[in-house]
Amino acid sequence: KPVRERQRLPVVPQGIERDEFLAALDELKAQLGGEFVEVNDKPLRDGWYMEHPNTHDMMTILDEEELVASAVVYPSTTEEVQQIVLWANKYLIPIFPISMGRNLGYGGAAPRVRGSVTIDLGKRMNKILDINSEDYTCLLEPGVSFYALYEALKEKGYDHMWIDTPDLGGGSVLGNTLDRGVGYTPYGDHWACHAGLEVVLPTGEVIRTGMGALPENNTWQTFPYGFGPYSDGIFSQSNFGIVTKMGMTLMPNPGGYESFMYTFQNEEDLGPLMEIIRPLRIGMILENVAQVRHIAQTIAVRGHPRSKFYQGSGPIPDEVLHAAAVESPVGDHTWAYYGMSYGPPHIRAYKLAIVDAEFRKIPGAKKVDPKSLPEDEYFWSRDRIAAGIPDIHELRWVNWTPNGAHIAFSPVSPIRSADAMKLFDMGKKLHHQYGIDFFPAFCVGLREMHLIVEIVFDRDDAERKKAAMDCLRDMIDQAAALGYGEYRTHLVLMDQVAGTYSWGDGALMKFNERLKDALDPNGILAPGKSGIWPKRYRGRGWEM
Amino acid sequence: KPVRERQRLPVVPQGIERDEFLAALDELKAQLGGEFVEVNDKPLRDGWYMEHPNTHDMMTILDEEELVASAVVYPSTTEEVQQIVLWANKYLIPIFPISMGRNLGYGGAAPRVRGSVTIDLGKRMNKILDINSEDYTCLLEPGVSFYALYEALKEKGYDHMWIDTPDLGGGSVLGNTLDRGVGYTPYGDHWACHAGLEVVLPTGEVIRTGMGALPENNTWQTFPYGFGPYSDGIFSQSNFGIVTKMGMTLMPNPGGYESFMYTFQNEEDLGPLMEIIRPLRIGMILENVAQVRHIAQTIAVRGHPRSKFYQGSGPIPDEVLHAAAVESPVGDHTWAYYGMSYGPPHIRAYKLAIVDAEFRKIPGAKKVDPKSLPEDEYFWSRDRIAAGIPDIHELRWVNWTPNGAHIAFSPVSPIRSADAMKLFDMGKKLHHQYGIDFFPAFCVGLREMHLIVEIVFDRDDAERKKAAMDCLRDMIDQAAALGYGEYRTHLVLMDQVAGTYSWGDGALMKFNERLKDALDPNGILAPGKSGIWPKRYRGRGWEM
């Protein structure tokens, strides 16, 4: 997408005059150092994954100048984060913390409120503060990426410990975990695997949670709960605090591993497959957060543009996908299951035999022989990821359209035939209605699965962006009517998604607002995040 | 202990006159039904485990009339709980919720503030609302005990699902989980295994957390987090809400299991044993929350009074314990490890061989042959519990003294030689100083362990009660000075324990108080629980 001149300058937060704002920034410069406060008035460069911007969402679905920061600041310590928070309270300036800002598909680095001052924590606060090779834990600052943590373990020769990584390894462990992100080893539920937070509250105080509240403890990362109310959860997917340190547990090297892949021929195989997966997953015969991916995404992740296969305008026809699949090393199919078995060979053999017997109950099921697959086949990327080795192969499907960008729809359901089919049918129908290619992948957690539907769009095409948005909004509403809710969402959809969690006349949101008002009386921290608006913003039409 | 006439009647909450209080109770009777509001003015009967009182702590360490309820009320629905909460706000009467009130060692059924109205939720709200045999989950009211849940699974023939039970099965699943209790299968971390709460807030509103906030969802028990801030944690070990429903996950039947027991001869073996346990536990070769128990407790749990072995007044000498051990089926030792291996025979054999090779590195280590042990040996109780079968054998050590009662000291540490020895030495020294028999048992979680020290005392002997209290207070302080904090504590020790979590000038407590004031502006719900006092009580000397 071409870099354009800025149309909507200056960006100044609501409720403060430009001069006053610039003076306030000068005050902050005096505290942090001039080079650590940047006004966001240059042309917006999208860059690419490895050189992503912190000024806006590089995959914006709105006008690119809509959700932009007025300035970006770079603290280097917890104390400086406190200073920024006190400053924001003084001038009533909205601030928006990011760790690395690679939250692509969910808003990237953009703030929810235009003109917020983005706190880029990761740039200077990027230390691995501790790796404990006896307890299998680490303590991280916001700027530590999955890659960096992985490299640090290698460097120290800690082969007995693994990390867990999401599909892309360039994001921060801390930011991903706070957004309750997911990876693909048995430690895939990142939130469940964290232990201990240091948090700057919206009024400037710092707390340490769990055992961190006990001076001189040596259990901050080994026992998550501490004593009294366990407060970590309210700092995830929220705007109640800025996390400056996080403890994370590391997985013990399982002593061997082996990826496997099965393909299933028909769309309808999804139903029986889910019934087979559920008990095996809960029983840990299927050990990792596996993916059940549709052929459309399998073709797209080969990295070629859609135009290579199809020039028509509606959604790409199934025949075209299957024709492409026939040509691929994996061969034709509709669904692919990617999993991994862990442990020494005879233990894996035991589990894999059960999986094989069960999966083959579906007529036409095929086990793909990894030896038949070339080195750059997507299978090997899943293999790395399920072994905790960061990767970026997954990015390739973003090439599907010119100026490829994407935005995610991520509803949660039980692992059941009926639920999988209802969500699949609904998504397919709406994608067809809006002329969008449908890329469904089911990520099977433990007792639930997230359907991840990524809509890939041309971020320079207003009409396609609108179609994507309309499709998303319809999917969210129709899913909610069926009883399904998103586990996480893009900034621009937060109000709508929060609105679906409406039980008891919106009781949970009223509760969240009560907490917000108590913890952030001036409403400066990430207003609108997760649909939670501070008092000062409520009833003024900020929702979208 | 003899039942005595009440010395300190009437019991009326602070800040309200007796007549006004009785009139308020009448108002509540009109709402709930007269038989569901009971004034607590009868002699206090301690009963025993299966017939425990809800009026006070049956194992009181203070004067038995100190921490008593003024009245006990029995709601039957969430709506009635709301009515009680609104009533308490109207008259500023402190209320204290219990599920079953069997929180023995931590305060039983007693309220923290004398004269509180106890809400006995379990008596009438005791339904298993759902058991989902596909998702391996259930939804429970406060009055469902581990026994009741176990029986319900048996009755329905659901052999594919196990529960996890603490050492005693008579408590409620919900109350135990809210207190972050621990059991002994791989699902032993109860808090981590729950999914979804319904909570009545101190101002009377009801919320459902996680997916429960999405109307018509079918994922409340399968996906714990929902969307936005994950608030469940702040309702554990807290006084921020009354939980009226809780979802719980159930463990899949592992397809076989086998208990094992090793004994170690010397006190100093504890150190090397911990170094062996840690990696095996984190690597899930040791699969359950196992116990490493000292010979003193092993002798005591045989159920005979101390006087059978020793009539002296100081702590029972080691020689006496060892002499008794020599006579016992297990034979002489200092430490016993009780564990269980899960899965089919060849999978267990693989893990047990590793354990055996490792444990035998400690000179004198012995594997006890279960076949050599009689049916009523304690080993078989651990066997049942590690297989999720509720039991009450553990109660037997309470017979150690006449009028046996107990109170727990439960510090958390890493699973390490140095930490185990420091805590052991400190506890032993202080027990000796106060002339108390020392019963240490280490419960090994995943990356941490809780040392559980139960002080058994004669609850009719003021001098021994004082010694127990003094010893506890010293242990808490000395442990904190070494960096160890309690994971849970008795009502009378909550202020002290909360005080040890003092990092950043008590920042966490100030944060908790901020939440308390926002959620419970009138300060009616369980004032002082976990050391959190509402505004109305602060600075008035309520701490103890």
Ligand SMILES: Cc1cc2nc3c(=O)[nH]c(=O)nc-3n(C[C@H](O)[C@H](O)[C@H](O)COP(=O)(O)OP(=O)(O)OC[C@H]3O[C@@H](n4cnc5c(N)ncnc54)[C@H](O)[C@@H]3O)c2cc1C
């Ligand atoms: C092709 C592709 C595949 C992907 N696959 C996955 C996947 O498998 N699993 C997955 O989980 N995600 C996935 N993502 C989404 C995203 O890339 C990752 O979640 C990424 O790790 C987030 O990056 P980050 O740490 O830079 O987040 P950030 O943008 O820094 O933070 C994420 C969120 O947390 C908040 N936050 C960040 N830091 C703090 C802080 N210190 N205090 C308070 N709040 C904070 C931010 O406001 C933001 O909302 C994928 C994205 C793409 C493009």
Ligand SMILES: Cc1cc2nc3c(=O)[nH]c(=O)nc-3n(C[C@H](O)[C@H](O)[C@H](O)COP(=O)(O)OP(=O)(O)OC[C@H]3O[C@@H](n4cnc5c(N)ncnc54)[C@H](O)[C@@H]3O)c2cc1C
């Ligand atoms: C010999 C012995 C061995 C034991 N072993 C273990 C063990 O292995 N593991 C273990 O965890 N415990 C153990 N205990 C302690 C105790 O018996 C159990 O934890 C028991 O399950 C708690 O019982 P309860 O559900 O009746 O608790 P309750 O007294 O009902 O509740 C416990 C706490 O939670 C709060 N609470 C209860 N219900 C609610 C609600 N609905 N809303 C808000 N707050 C609520 C109460 O205020 C109370 O503080 C042991 C005790 C003894 C005597």
